[in-house]
Amino acid sequence: MITVETLFVEVGGLTRPELEHWIANAWVRPDGGPENYLFREIDVARIRLILDLREHLEIAEPAMPTVLQLIDQLYDMRRRMRSLNTALEETVPAEYRARLLEKLSGNF
Numbered sequence: 001m002i003t004v005e006t007l008f009v010e011v012g013g014l015t016r017p018e019l020e021h022w023i024a025n026a027w028v029r030p031d032g033g034p035e036n037y038l039f040r041e042i043d044v045a046r047i048r049l050i051l052d053l054r055e056h057l058e059i060a061e062p063a064m065p066t067v068l069q070l071i072d073q074l075y076d077m078r079r080r081m082r083s084l085n086t087a088l089e090e091t092v093p094a095e096y097r098a099r100l101l102e103k104l105s106g107n108f
Contacts, residue, residue, distance in 0.1 A: 011048060
């Protein structure tokens with residue numbers, strides 16, 4: 001976990017008012033309070049994502065909550081698919097997995 005000061009060193013182009021706004025809107029959820037925020041690696045990645053969406057993809061402020069929600073849903077679905085894949089690998093015999101893959105390959 002890193003402090004606000006370290007965050008500003010690691011992430012260029014970020015201002016304190018922006019960060020406070022993003023926290024107030026729950027786009028970023030650090031631990032601690034305003035006097036001692038602590039940021040996890042996932043928080044730093046999220047901040048970089050928001051900056052990238054805003055600066056490179058020109059996502060406007062009003063659209064940002066929707067875009068972030070869709071990205072969160074996508075990451076959640078990927079996590080679930082990995083879990084499903086692991087469960088299939090651990091519980092389903094290889095020949096059934098091969099047949100399943102054969103059936104699915106025609107649908108993509």
